[in-house]
Amino acid sequence: MNGRFVFILQVVQITGLVLLVLLVSLLMYLSARKAIHNKHTDRYNRRLQRLLATDSALQVFLETGEASRILNVRKDRRSPVFEALRIRLSISRTEHERALIYEYARNHFHDYYARQLKNRRWSTRVNALLELELFRMDTMRKELSELLGKTKPSDTERFLILRIFASLQMKEVLPYLKEEASFLSDSQLLQLILPLQSALQEVILNEFHVYPLRVQCAVVDALRLRNERSALVLSHLESLLGSEEPDLRLRAVNAIANFGYLSPDGEGKLLTLLQTQTGISWDERQALARLMGSIREEHFLPVLLEFLGDESYPVRQTASDSLSRYKSGEEQLQSAALHHPDRFAREMAEETLERKRYEGVFH
Structure with a gap:
């Protein structure tokens, strides 16, 4: 019995030792992997900051249109050039600079995105479509049309492709608006x-x-x-x-x-x-009141005064604001405040007169 107990104890000890070795090995592996990742991240960030500097090769390219050897290296998504161009697009204020970025993307990113669009992972294809739209890659029209026509893309992919078509002013978007809206x-x-x-x-x-x-x-x-x-x-x-x-x-x-x-x-x-206003909704009557305030033709005044007594508060409020925009607006509102047959219309006219005088519209 004691011998069996000793054997079991030894097995437990050996198992525990093996597990400890495995855990230590896993910890060392994860630590090494984290260190390598941090090293790559630091290198990436340093390269990105150099590209965004005021005297960088990217800045020279955007000023002169001449790309140095640093910008002509092989591109993939891990290259900081992608992020640098995206940042410059977000802060660019000149069409010339944006045009240079789009041209650079067309010349250097075409093959990369062509591969990404054939990737089996949905997220990879969607990210590629978002970046194609960002860089306005009109050289990818053929690949996008094939992806839309020869395969069965998801609804998200189909929408993104159509949005790229629209941004590139491609007439191919029109049939989809007719048939697949x-x-x-x-x-x-x-x-x-x-x-x-x-x-x-x-x-x-x-x-x-x-x-x-x-x-x-x-x-x-x-x-x-x-x-x-x-x-x-x-x-x-x-x-x-x-x-x-x-x-x-x-x-x-x-x-x-x-x-x-x-x-x-x-x-x-x-x-x-x-x-025919009796058959239209309150939000349409409100829109009509706003329109009459924008046009400001005198023959619409009777309609606005009628809307001033509408059963809907937003319609009454919009009608009173529109009346205040007319040349005779103050006079019309004063008359409505005293003589309009609807009590709510009189209250709205008084409220508008008081507010417009406070705002300095009426004196």
């Missing part, structure tokens, strides 16, 4: 449409009713956000005042408010819309 969110649609410049924008406007409603709404939102001001855009927005789609009509009203004026034909369409 359903897999895109409203935010993603807006990201695809906002970068489009006048040539592609005109193509979309000429075929506007071919696109799905969600795309139409995104196009109008993009026109408003870019503050587009042209006869073509104004004519198109005015035509939407007669739309039977409330969401599209609301966006058109908000976009027209940026112009501050309407054509005679547009005013006629607006008056027609105002005559």
Whole structure:
């Protein structure tokens, strides 16, 4: 019995010793690996700081367009050149400097990104697409089209490819807006449409009713956000005042408010819309009140005074603010505060008069 106990004790001791050796070995391995990683990180950071210095080879390249041998070495993602170029893009204020960075990326990063797009790892491909967009790699059009057409990319990859197409003004993005908008969110649609410049924008406007409603709404939102001001855009927005789609009509009203004026034909369409206001939502009535404050045509005053007694508080508030922008605004609000048949309208007029006098708008 004692011999068996001694044997078991020896086995336990040997096992413990082996485990201790393994743990010490693992600790030494991890420590060595950490030291090597820190060494590489320090070297990377030193090289990055040298590239970002005011007298660096990168600075000389951005000033003269001449790339030194330091910048012509083989590139991969571990090279600090990637990060240095990304940082310079984020702080660059001149189109010339950004153009040099884009040209450098096209000349040196093409093969690297072509390999990355064929990688089996989803995260690697997505990161490559994000960097292609950052560096505007228009030399990758063929590879991107193949990735989109010959394979089955994920929704994220497909969206990123389409966003690159849009940023590069590639007409290939338009069929996807027509046929596959359903897999895109409203935010993603807006990201695809906002970068489009006048040539592609005109193509979309000429075929506007071919696109799905969600795309139409995104196009109008993009026109408003870019503050587009042209006869073509104004004519198109005015035509939407007669739309039977409330969401599209609301966006058109908000976009027209940026112009501050309407054509005679547009005013006629607006008056027609105002005559049917009983069937429209409060947010559209609020947008109409804001639009009338932007246009400031005297024949809209009766409508604004009617909106001053609207059942919705935001509509009443916007109508009173719009009235204050008219030449006779103070007089109109004073009259409304005394004689408007609606109690809430009188209170809103008094509140607006007091606020505008405090702000110095009225004296």
